[in-house]
Structures are given as C-alpha cells and as structure tokens.
Amino acid sequence: MVTERTKRTFCEIINYCSRRNSLEKTCPSSNELSLRPKVDAWDFRCMFQPSTVAVIGVSLERDRHPANVIFNKINLRYPVEVFPVNPRGGDLFGQKVYTGIEAIPHSVDLAIIAVRAEYSLDTLRACIDAGAGGAIIISGGFAEVGRLDLQQDLAQLARKHRFPFIGPNCLGIYVPGRIDTFFIPSERMIRPEVGKVALVSQSGGVLVDQMTKFAELGIGLSVGVSIGNKALVRELDLLKYLAQDPETKVIAFYVEGFASGEGREFVTAARGCAKPVIVLKAGKTREGMRAVSSHTASMAGDYAVFSAVLAQHGIVEAANELELVSFCEVLSCYQESIDGRVGIISGSGGHGALAVDICGRRGLSIPVIDPRQQAEIRADLSPSVRSIASLSNPIDLTGSATDSDFLEAAEHLSRIPELDCIIMLLLPYSPEITSDIGARLSRVCKRYDKPLVAYVPHVDRYRMLIEGFEFNGVPVSPSIKGAVLMVEALRRSQPC
Amino acid sequence: MLNNPIKTVLEASRARGWVTEPDAKHLLSAAGLTVPRFTTVTEPGEIESAAAGIGFPLAAKIVSGRILHKSDHGGVQTGITTKNELTAAFERFKRLDGFEAMLVEEMVSGLELIIGAKIDEQFGPVVLLGVGGTGVEIYQDVSLRMAPVGPDDVASMIKGLKAGRLLSGYRGGVVVDADELTRTMICFSEFVMASAEMIVSIDLNPVMCSAEKCVVADARIMLPEVEESTKT
Numbered sequence: 001m002v003t004e005r006t007k008r009t010f011c012e013i014i015n016y017c018s019r020r021n022s023l024e025k026t027c028p029s030s031n032e033l034s035l036r037p038k039v040d041a042w043d044f045r046c047m048f049q050p051s052t053v054a055v056i057g058v059s060l061e062r063d064r065h066p067a068n069v070i071f072n073k074i075n076l077r078y079p080v081e082v083f084p085v086n087p088r089g090g091d092l093f094g095q096k097v098y099t100g101i102e103a104i105p106h107s108v109d110l111a112i113i114a115v116r117a118e119y120s121l122d123t124l125r126a127c128i129d130a131g132a133g134g135a136i137i138i139s140g141g142f143a144e145v146g147r148l149d150l151q152q153d154l155a156q157l158a159r160k161h162r163f164p165f166i167g168p169n170c171l172g173i174y175v176p177g178r179i180d181t182f183f184i185p186s187e188r189m190i191r192p193e194v195g196k197v198a199l200v201s202q203s204g205g206v207l208v209d210q211m212t213k214f215a216e217l218g219i220g221l222s223v224g225v226s227i228g229n230k231a232l233v234r235e236l237d238l239l240k241y242l243a244q245d246p247e248t249k250v251i252a253f254y255v256e257g258f259a260s261g262e263g264r265e266f267v268t269a270a271r272g273c274a275k276p277v278i279v280l281k282a283g284k285t286r287e288g289m290r291a292v293s294s295h296t297a298s299m300a301g302d303y304a305v306f307s308a309v310l311a312q313h314g315i316v317e318a319a320n321e322l323e324l325v326s327f328c329e330v331l332s333c334y335q336e337s338i339d340g341r342v343g344i345i346s347g348s349g350g351h352g353a354l355a356v357d358i359c360g361r362r363g364l365s366i367p368v369i370d371p372r373q374q375a376e377i378r379a380d381l382s383p384s385v386r387s388i389a390s391l392s393n394p395i396d397l398t399g400s401a402t403d404s405d406f407l408e409a410a411e412h413l414s415r416i417p418e419l420d421c422i423i424m425l426l427l428p429y430s431p432e433i434t435s436d437i438g439a440r441l442s443r444v445c446k447r448y449d450k451p452l453v454a455y456v457p458h459v460d461r462y463r464m465l466i467e468g469f470e471f472n473g474v475p476v477s478p479s480i481k482g483a484v485l486m487v488e489a490l491r492r493s494q495p496c
Numbered sequence: 497m498l499n500n501p502i503k504t505v506l507e508a509s510r511a512r513g514w515v516t517e518p519d520a521k522h523l524l525s526a527a528g529l530t531v532p533r534f535t536t537v538t539e540p541g542e543i544e545s546a547a548a549g550i551g552f553p554l555a556a557k558i559v560s561g562r563i564l565h566k567s568d569h570g571g572v573q574t575g576i577t578t579k580n581e582l583t584a585a586f587e588r589f590k591r592l593d594g595f596e597a598m599l600v601e602e603m604v605s606g607l608e609l610i611i612g613a614k615i616d617e618q619f620g621p622v623v624l625l626g627v628g629g630t631g632v633e634i635y636q637d638v639s640l641r642m643a644p645v646g647p648d649d650v651a652s653m654i655k656g657l658k659a660g661r662l663l664s665g666y667r668g669g670v671v672v673d674a675d676e677l678t679r680t681m682i683c684f685s686e687f688v689m690a691s692a693e694m695i696v697s698i699d700l701n702p703v704m705c706s707a708e709k710c711v712v713a714d715a716r717i718m719l720p721e722v723e724e725s726t727k728t
Contacts, residue, residue: 263618264642294697294718295632296612296624300640305616308640312649 041240042164042233046133048175048223050109054101054132056085056123057114057139058092066138066183067114068092073186078179081106101130109133112172112181113165117141120168121153128161136181137167143229144169151231158232170228171204174211176221184208195220196249196332198242200235202227202256203282210254210324217458217478218470219329222247234259236266243273250331252278252324263306267313276331276493280318281306314495323485329475330486331493334451338420340364340491343413344394346425347401347433351455351480352394355423358484364491367418369393380408402432403440410441414448421487424454425480428462438468438476446472451490455483502526506694510719512561518599520715524700528683530711534601543583546600552577553603556585557714562594564716567630569593574603604713606706607662607672611681613643613688613698621692623685625653628702635659643685650678663705672705680710696720 053074059065067084071092074082083106084092089099098104101111101123111127113120113135120139127135142151151168158165166172172181176194182204192214199214201207204226211224222245225238235253242251251273258266270277284303310317316331318324342364346352356366369377374391381389381397385405390396395413397405406424413422424441426433438454445452454469456462458478469476477483502523509515515523521531535546536559547554558571566572571592573585586598610628615621619642626638639653654660654674665671680703688698696718704711 258618260617261620263616264620267619267642294612294614294716295610295699295701297614297697297718298633299626299636299638300612300614300616300622300624302616302618305614305619305622305640305642309619309622309642312641312652 042237044134044164044233044238044241046109047136047164047166048173049178050080050133052104052106052109053080053082053179054085054098054104054108054111054127055082055114056101056111056127057116058084058086058097060086060088060090060092060097065114067112069183069185070112070114070138070181073180077186079177080179083108101126101132104130107131110179110181111135113137113167114139114183117147117150117168120150121157124154124157124163124165128157128163132163134163135165136170136172137165138170138172138181138183138228139167140169142168142231151229155232164233165231166225166233167228168231171207171226173226174221174224182208182226190215192219192221192224194222196222196247197252197328198222198238198245198248198250199224199252199254199328200227200238200242201225201254202230202235203254204228206254206282210321213321213325214328217325217329218467218476219325219332222249234262236262236269239266239269239273239277243269243275248275249335250276250278250328252280252318252328254280254282254324256282263309267309267315270315271313271495276316276335276489277314278316278318278324278327278331278489279310280321280324311492312495314493316489316492322482323489326477326482326485327489329477330453330489333473333475334490335493336451336490337492337494338451338487338490340487341367341418341420342487343367343369343416343419343422344425345397345406345409345413345422346394347397347399347406347427347430348425349390349394349396349398351425351427352396355425355455355480355484356394358481359487362484362488364484364487366393369395369413369416373412373416377409377412380412381405399430400432401430403434403437406433406437407440407444410444410452411448414445414450419450421451421453421490423483423487424452425483426454426456426465428456428465435462435464436468438465438470438474439472440468442469442472442474445474451487453477453483453486455480502691503694506691506717506719509717510722513719513721514564515715515717515719516559516561516596517557517566517715518559518597520717521712523717524684524687524712524715527687529680529687529700530709531715532601532604532711532713534599536597536599537586538597540583540586543586543600544579547579547582550600550602554582555601555603555713556582556589557599557601558589558592558595559597559599560592560594561596563592604704604711606704606709606711608702609672609677609705609710610638610699610701611684611703611712612700613684613695615692615696621685621688623681623688625650625681626657627659632701644689645681645685647678647682650681653681671707673707673709676708676710677705694719 055071058067071084083104084097086097090097111132174180190212207226242248452474454476466476525531537546554576555574563569608629610626612624621643623643627635637658639656641649663672699716700712702713
C-alpha cells in the first residue's frame with residue numbers, strides 16, 4: 001500500500017517539473033511540497049528547468065517585438081514546449097496564439113510576461129490563477145520611471161500567493177541547454193557552455209557582457225539571472241536557492257546596492273553558504289552621509305563599509321570585470337581557500353619577475369625554495385637546462401625547457417608543504433613544448449591536490465594546450481595578472 | 497537589552513542631537529568600558545575638592561550643549577598641575593558659548609586610538625578601530641567590521657591596520673594590552689548593538705591604550721534628528 005508518506009518522499013526526489021502534470025493527479029500534496037517548499041525560501045526549479053513555457057504579450061504584427069524574439073528562440077532552440085499568448089488570439093508562425101494563460105491546455109511551469117506595465121498586475125493574477133510555477137516580468141515602466149507603486153502591487157500579490165517572479169524590467173534567465181528568456185536574437189548572443197558558475201546581475205547589460213567573456217574564456221554557467229528592478233526576488237533569495245542547487249559551485253553577483261538592512265542578511269547568508277560567493281559592486285564612489293560631526297561616519301562611507309563587511313564574511317569582492325571573470329573561473333575549479341604562498345614556474349625570467357611583482361602587490365608571498373630541494377629539482381632536469389635554470393622561486397626553466405622539465409618542476413613544487421599553490425607561466429613558443437603539456441601538468445598537480453593556475457597566451461593555435469588544462473579542471477588566464485588574481489581569489493575566499 | 501538609565505540618558509539628549517561628554521562617559525562606563533576618573537564643576541567653590549578628589553595632573557574640558565568640537569573652541573586644557581591653572585581654565589570656559597559645567601578628569605596616557613560606530617543603511621551597526629587623535633582623518637588608518645564583533649574579528653581588525661605593528665610594540669614603543677583592547681571592542685560592540693535604534697554614530701577618540709588598560713579619554717555619541725511630527 002502506498003502511504004501518504006511514501007508519496008511525499010517520491011514527490012520530493014523526482015525531477016518534478018517535467019512530470020508535474022501527471023503528478024498532480026496522483027499526488028495531491030505535490031504542489032505544496034515542490035512549489036511552496038519552505039516559508040522563507042523560494043524554489044526556482046520550476047522556473048529554471050521548465051518543461052512548459054508561456055510567452056505572454058507576443059505581437060501579431062511585429063516580428064522583432066521582444067516577446068516574439070523570446071518565443072522564437074525557445075521554440076527553435078530549447079527542449080521546452082512553448083505557447084504564445086495574446087488576448088486577440090490568431091496564430092504566430094503557424095502556431096496557435098492563446099487568448100490567455102488560462103486557455104493553454106497544459107499547466108505552465110514558467111510564464112514570461114512582456115505586456116505593458118499597466119496590464120502586468122492582471123496578467124500576473126491570471127498566471128497565479130492558472131497555477132503557473134513562476135514568472136519573469138521583462139516589461140519596463142516601473143520603478144525605473146518613477147512607478148514604484150506598480151511593482152509594489154505585483155510583489156504584494158505574489159507574496160500573498162507565494163508565487164515567485166523575477167523582474168520587472170529584466171532579461172530574465174539563461175540556463176544553458178534548458179531555457180533562455182533574453183530578448184536578444186539567438187544569432188546575436190554569445191552563449192557560455194554548461195558549467196558551475198551562477199551569475200546574478202541587477203543589470204541585464206552587464207550580465208550579457210559577462211556571459212560573453214565567460215564564453216570566450218571557456219567558463220561554464222549553471223544559470224545567469226538578470227533580476228532587474230528586483231521587486232520580489234532579490235539577491236538574497238537567489239543566494240539561498242543557489243546555495244542548495246547541485247549544479248552550482250560558485251555564486252557571483254553584480255550588485256548596485258542593497259535595501260535598508262538587506263546587506264546584513266545577505267552577508268550572513270553568504271557566510272553560512274558552503275560555496276564561494278563573489279560580488280562585483282558598482283557605485284563605489286557614492287557616499288551616503290555627509291558627516292561633518294563624526295569621524296567614524298565620515299571614514300566609514302558606504303563603499304568602505306561594503307568592502308570591509310564583504311571581506312569579514314569571506315565574500316570575495318571583485319574590483320572590476322577582469323577580477324570577476326578570473327575569480328569565477330578559479331573558484332569553479334577550486335573551492336578550498338589558501339594562505340597564498342605561491343610557487344611560480346616559467347620558461348622566461350621576465351614573466352617570473354612580473355608575476356612576483358603582482359603577487360607582492362596582492363598580498364601573496366613567494367617563499368624561497370630550500371637549497372636542498374633546489375638541488376633535488378636540478379638533478380631531475382634535462383642536462384641542457386640543468387646548468388642554466390634558476391630554481392629559488394620563481395623557477396625559471398629557460399627557453400630550452402622541455403615538457404619533462406616543466407613536469408619535474410611541478411612535481412617537486414607540489415610536494416613542498418610551504419607552498420600552497422602553483423602558478424605556471426607557459427610560453428608555448430619553444431619547440432620542445434608539446435600540446436600535451438596542459439593535460440599532463442594538470443594531472444601532476446591533481447595528484448598532489450595542489451591548486452595550479454596557468455597563464456598561456458590565448459592564441460587559437462595553442463587551443464589544444466589550453467583545453468588540456470581547462471578540461472582537467474585547471475584555470476587558464478590569458479594574462480599574468482589574471483593568473484595572479486586567480487590565486488588571490490583563493491586566498492580571499494575565507495572570512496578575515 | 498538596554499537598561500533603563502542608558503535609555504533615559506539617550507532619550508533626554510535627543511533634542512540636543514548628541515550626548516554630552518559626562519553623560520556619554522557614564523553610559524560607556526555602565527557598558528563596561530574604562531573611562532578616566534572624572535567629576536563636573538559648576539561653581540568656583542567646587543574646584544578645590546574636585547582637584548583633590550582626582551589628583552593632579554588633570555585635564556579640564558567644557559561641557560556645553562552648543563559646543564560639539566571642544567578643542568576647536570578652546571574648550572580643552574590638559575596637563576593642569578595646580579589649583580590656579582584649574583581655576584583659570586574654569587574662568588575661561590565660563591565665557592564660552594553655552595557653558596554648563598567644567599569636566600575635570602585624570603590625565604591618561606598611551607597610544608591614541610579611535611574606536612567608533614555607525615549605523616549603516618545596508619548593514620546596520622558597524623564598528624571601527626583605527627589610529628586616533630586629531631590626525632585621524634589625515635591618516636585614515638582604520639578597520640571596519642559589521643557588529644557584533646568577537647575576539648577573532650578584533651584580532652583581524654588590529655592586523656588590518658597599517659599601525660598594527662605599533663600596537664604590538666614597535667622598536668620599544670608603547671605596547672598595547674591586546675586582551676584589554678579586545679575586551680573594550682567587544683563591550684563597545686555590544687553597547688552599539690543594544691543602542692542601535694537610538695544612535696547614528698559614535699566616536700571614542702582618543703582611546704588611550706597602554707600595556708595596562710584602554711581608557712576612553714573623549715566620547716561623542718550622535719543621535720538621530722528629532723522628527724517634526726513627534727513634537728506635539
């Protein structure tokens with residue numbers, strides 16, 4: 001006999017979104033369990049992994065209307081059933097246009113709302129009544145044009161019914177291979193592959209830009225969310241959800257500011273989160289209080305407090321976009337923090353010296369390698385390199401170095417407990433270096449569990465070498481500075 | 497959390513916008529911080545017994561509801577060693593704007609630090625530790641943390657200061673008792689958490705820290721503006 005309890009358990013463990021329709025018939029409690037799981041945390045699974053999507057507000061005249069762009073790309077590219085909605089009905093590219101979400105003969109996991117601001121409340125109500133799993137309101141015309149009241153009404157209605165929506169005034173979500181609600185035509189979008197980084201942005205433009213950089217650098221995304229005016233769903237809600245999301249290993253935010261007291265809740269939640277959290281803050285120069293009366297108020301400006309409190313809670317603050325992508329890449333490979341005692345291996349003295357300079361500025365140390373250990377390394381180098389290599393740290397194997405010299409150096413440094421990380425500056429110009437070296441070096445450091453970060457010039461012809469690192473979980477930067485920043489992120493991903 | 501005398505003082509000072517130094521020192525002392533031995537004098541006749549009670553050398557400061565920055569108005573005199581000097585200071589202060597009393601207190605020495613707090617819009621109560629004295633905003637050598645802070649936070653705040661090495665004793669200089677500084681910061685952070693709703697910011701500057709103790713030599717507690725609607 002199937003008890004109520006076993007039914008519940010069953011409902012909890014299946015990938016419920018794809019089977020929600022049939023479940024509702026067999027399991028009356030599925031709705032409460034899945035859609036409204038906890039009082040304080042939203043469940044976005046239905047929205048991020050939808051099987052059925054309604055695009056509300058498609059145009060029957062304008063092909064380039066944002067809703068039409070979204071409908072088209074989902075229809076053509078994603079493994080999702082998608083239904084266009086317009087009160088006038090008719091058809092779009094041969095597909096029936098429904099007059100309302102209630103007219104769709106399936107339950108809808110995700111509703112994408114692109115109607116004018118003044119119709120958004122009624123539309124949201126219809127979505128709630130139709131039992132949709134959640135909504136994304138891409139329409140503008142709210143707080144950004146002084147109509148805070150309109151979005152407050154939306155949030156109030158949604159809260160009352162425990163109905164999650166993202167936006168308004170946003171691009172929505174991008175989940176590689178599953179769903180994309182951005183109103184950017186497919187051919188204009190650069191898409192990162194599936195990966196471990198979740199990126200949440202108050203600005204849609206910044207999100208798209210960062211996604212392009214992720215794609216260029218081979219950093220994978222678990223989900224990208226543009227939260228726009230964040231009338232209901234805010235950074236904190238997504239942090240709580242993503243902390244539990246098995247696909248996500250790193251959570252990155254582009255934040256313009258928190259509401260009153262919200263920053264405290266956010267950093268507290270981030271500290272309790274086992275995954276690295278990265279924040280890029282915009283608006284660093286704005287000062288809140290023009291304080292002449294108190295030294296503390298004048299020195300503890302908005303940004304000074306923001307930055308200090310983030311560090312206090314082990315959140316890695318990215319100062320700029322370069323730092324953001326570097327931090328995301330490295331923390332998706334390594335989640336353990338380090339103290340920052342770096343061993344540097346290069347085939348060029350100049351590169352080693354430049355890296356040392358940057359390390360010094362970034363609070364990383366370059367411990368000198370013990371002469372006895374240096375002698376051991378030297379004994380294992382090829383004869384032509386043995387007499388000319390410099391091994392005190394940074395290690396300069398010279399332009400004559402072969403694959404095996406790099407491997408020996410990496411092997412020895414991996415065994416030195418005084419070093420907690422290795423930077424490999426690899427210039428593949430030398431004929432003695434093969435395309436296999438990326439994969440082979442990665443395996444050495446994996447064996448010793450020593451974080452390895454590589455710099456390789458990002459040139460197409462070295463692609464195989466770079467992918468040898470990347471496919472084996474070693475982050476590669478196209479600049480020396482980027483490689484050092486990656487190590488710095490590992491040092492900073494702990495409370496100070 | 498906030499015991500009634502503290503609440504009473506903060507509420508009584510609201511119209512002024514800030515808490516006078518003697519009141520602030522009473523509050524901080526009640527919260528567990530160390531303040532210099534002090535008394536207030538309103539009449540010339542009280543000067544002699546005040547001096548005898550505390551003992552020379554002394555510092556004298558004006559208490560005035562109109563003077564927030566006392567030293568800018570000549571309202572501070574330190575290193576007073578005789579009754580005549582103290583009487584002269586009293587006569588001078590009496591002529592300053594809004595004179596209410598003269599605060600007479602023991603001289604304390606040590607490394608000058610600033611301990612502060614601010615109620616931040618996004619993060620709520622935050623505390624500050626840094627190099628204090630009159631040059632505080634020139635050096636800007638401060639550490640900030642969200643309150644409440646624990647011993648580990650205080651240790652990292654000290655480490656985060658450029659002057660961190662100075663605190664642990666640099667080339668035979670003043671050594672600060674780290675345990676006492678930690679205790680002071682934790683007491684202060686608890687006070688800030690408890691009074692967060694009623695304050696805007698606090699400067700304890702300077703706090704004189706030595707190998708024996710950390711003494712709050714001056715204190716300024718800023719209060720929120722009184723809203724017009726609450727006046728009846």
